Amino acid sequence: MQKIAIIDYNMGNLHSVERAVSHAAAGNATVAITSDPDMILKADRVVFPGQGAARDCMRELETRGMAEVVREVIQTKPFLGICMGMQVLMQHSEENGGIECLGLYEGNVRYFGTVHQDIGVRLKIPQMGWNQVWQQMEHPLWKGIPDGARFYFVHSYYVEPQTPDLIAGSTEYGISYASAIARDNVFAIQAHPEKSADDGLKLLGNFVAWQP
Template sequence: MQTITIIDYNMGNLHSVERAVAHAAGTNANVVISADPDVIVKADRVVFPGQGAARDCMRELETRGMAEVVREVIRTKPFLGICMGMQVLMQHSEENGGIECLGLYEGNVRYFGTVHQEIGVRLKIPQMGWNQIWQQVEHPLWKGIADGSRFYFVHSYYVEPVTPDLIAGATEYGISYASALAKDNVFAIQAHPEKSADDGLKLLENFVNWQV
């Protein structure tokens, strides 16, 4: 039986993610939450959840010696980043006056408020609630999920990758922004699949069965 490990770095709604992944996996996987680097490295699949501020996320990762663990597993295993677990894969975030992130992909994390002001749009920040994701590429994690399906979002910052080829999904909130990224064995999504009803569970099921 395969093991799916959810990274515990003291941030994020870990248990709701665990329940949703376990529900999606059924009897096909053993789902665990762990902060032990050995357990994470030995997992068959890894989920990197998160919510809160980029500064706090990076501090916890560095303090717990988890930054290098994330960099290692993202090179070798099916990897799912969720919300902040997507944002910190980039080089830099505008949050908290500017934060250096993991630097796994070229690009920045930008504040909706700044961009909305630049283009003269007034929308509530954070974006909180249901919104559509428009699929930009065919991908195994989109299997059985209709283009334009609605997922649940809670965020004030969004990812702006340098390379458009990374973008697997786009969402409109004053601007069109990258709400999902994909490359090789990595898939990351700004929305919370664990809170996104049937389509969210389907995405998690697809991750469980993803043959990279």
């Protein structure tokens, strides 16, 4: 039976993610929340959730020795990033006056308030609630999920990849922004699939079965 590790770096509601992934796995995987680098490195699949501020996320990753673990597993096995677990894969975030992130993909994390200034449209920040995700590439994790399906979001910052071929899904909120990215064995989504009803569970089930 395959093993799925949910990375515990003291950020986010990990138990809701664990319950959703376990439900989606339907008995075909063991799911464990863990901060043990060895368990994460030995897992068959890795989920990288998170919420809160970029500064706090990066501090916890560095102090717990998790940054290098993430950099290693993202090269070798199916990897799912959720919310902050998507944003910190980029190079830099505007949050907290500017934070250097893991730098795994070229691009930045921008503040929706900057969009307000740029386009003159007042946005409620954070974006909180249900919004549509438009699929920008064919991907196994979209299997059985209709284009434009609604997912649940809670965030004030969004990912702006340097290259559009990284974008797997987009969402409209003042602008069209990248709400999912994918490359090789990595898929990451800004929304919370664990809170996104049937389509969210479908995405998690697709991840459990995914053979990149």
